[in-house]
Amino acid sequence: MxxxxxxxxxxxxxxxxxxxxxxxxxxxxxxxxxxxxxxxxxxxxxxxxxxxxxxxxxxxxxxxxxxxxxxxGELKTEEVAFGEDLLSLSRKYRVSEIDLARLNHLTSPAELFVGRSLILPVQENVELPGDRSGLAEGQTALELAVLKGRNPWEIALLNELPGPIKAIPGDVLRLPGTSLSGPVGLPGEIEDLQLTPTPLVQGKAAVLQLKGSQGLAVAVSLLDDSFEFVGSENGSYYAILGVHAMTDPGLYPLAIKGTLANGAGFSFSQSIYIRSGGYPMDPVLVVSPETVDPAVTRPEDAQWTALAQPVTLQKQWQDLFVAPVPKEFAECWPSQYGNRRSYNGSPYSYFHTGLDFCGGVGTEIYAPAAGTVVFAGPLTVRGNATMIDHGWGVYSGYMHQSEIEVSVGDQVEVGQLIGLVGNTGRVTGPHLHFEIWAGGVQVDPMDWLEQVFP
Ligand SMILES: [Zn+2]
The missing domain is CATH 3.10.350.10 (LysM domain)
Known part of the structure; x- marks a missing residue:
């Protein structure tokens, strides 16, 4: 019942x-x-x-x-998009902020996180005003109205301002016009903002697509990381966000900040939920102590991580990434990404940073997408290792090889032979440890084999 x-x-x-x-x-x-x-x-x-x-x-x-x-009237539910806040929703749905808060039992603006389901009144036959305009530092709504040839009191009324000089710099005001679309909390120069997936997930990459006018300079930040937007031909800018596998699930601020072509600055921050990836705990692994000695692992981890930080502007992959091993091993995974790990009884503060593929010593390894080799050589923990830059902050890594068939600076094509499976470094047997890096962290490689990133 x-x-x-x-x-x-x-x-x-x-x-x-x-x-x-x-x-x-x-x-x-x-x-x-x-x-x-x-x-x-x-x-x-x-x-x-x-x-x-x-x-x-x-x-x-x-x-x-x-x-x-x-x-x-009629109520509906809608997920809060990135770019909305209580004020913008209040303006969009012509309902006071107080009523919106009451309808949704909101006690703090932080509860209006991206992806949250919100109860909103259905709008019928209401002409929603169109243009959004940012206020430059020192500019009043009155000046903006004059600049745009609008009646200042009409703007004040539309934006529920007590008067045309009551807006504050950084505020985004709506102007009378046609139908409303796009992220209302951001200036009209930003036409569309799409984040997938929402909520974010531990260990997964996310793509933020921004459509906007020329001359925008925009950066996005999540936790302590900032992600660059890279341009593309079709008027969209993309930022590929990587969520670290060990990030505690919870609400975090996702912030976007930038400058318009006219020099006016804007910023917007909204909470977003990072949910658990549901990664299992592996049994305690017993390995030779020197391979988990911080004196050895720390410098090597730092070296490996540094390789995957630069964002090169040319996107080299097309479509899906392909499995880096021959067909018979393409769906043979002795260990998957994200598993929580303990070495020799340590706390479960480690995680499996890649996807392991089966294969004996000498099994061929292929490039999963086009790219540029940025590392090829022996490491203590990773064994014979290779890293390939695919552009836009996306890298792939290969470990424990018996042979490396490429050199730093080589340009590789999808499907090209780049090495042979082996058992060098911290291993219990031959296999290929395959990593994908996005936005500076290791993310789940399986996603890249199954879904197309932009
Ligand atoms: Zn592995």
């Missing part, structure tokens, strides 16, 4: 609906989930709507939500 599933196709009409805003039941909803979403009890919801039999409720059923005096 508590989690009674709402089945499709059972829409029914209540005879007399009580007063209050209406939520129309969607696919996947249950009476329970609707009650939770609106912060009321299941009993309140069913009693208020005179529901005696939950089976009579289905997709399309109109439920009146109690306890929201002053709010009327």
């Amino acid at each position: 508590l989690a009674a599933l709402v089945l499709p196709g059972r829409g029914f009409a209540q005879d007399t609906l009580p007063d209050g805003p209406v939520y129309v039941v969607q696919e996947g909803d249950t009476l329970w989930s609707v009650a939770v979403q609106f912060g009321i009890s299941l009993n309140e919801l069913t009693t208020y709507n005179q529901i005696n039999n939950p089976d009579t409720v289905g997709i399309g059923t109109r439920l009146v939500i109690p306890g929201l005096a002053g709010v009327s």
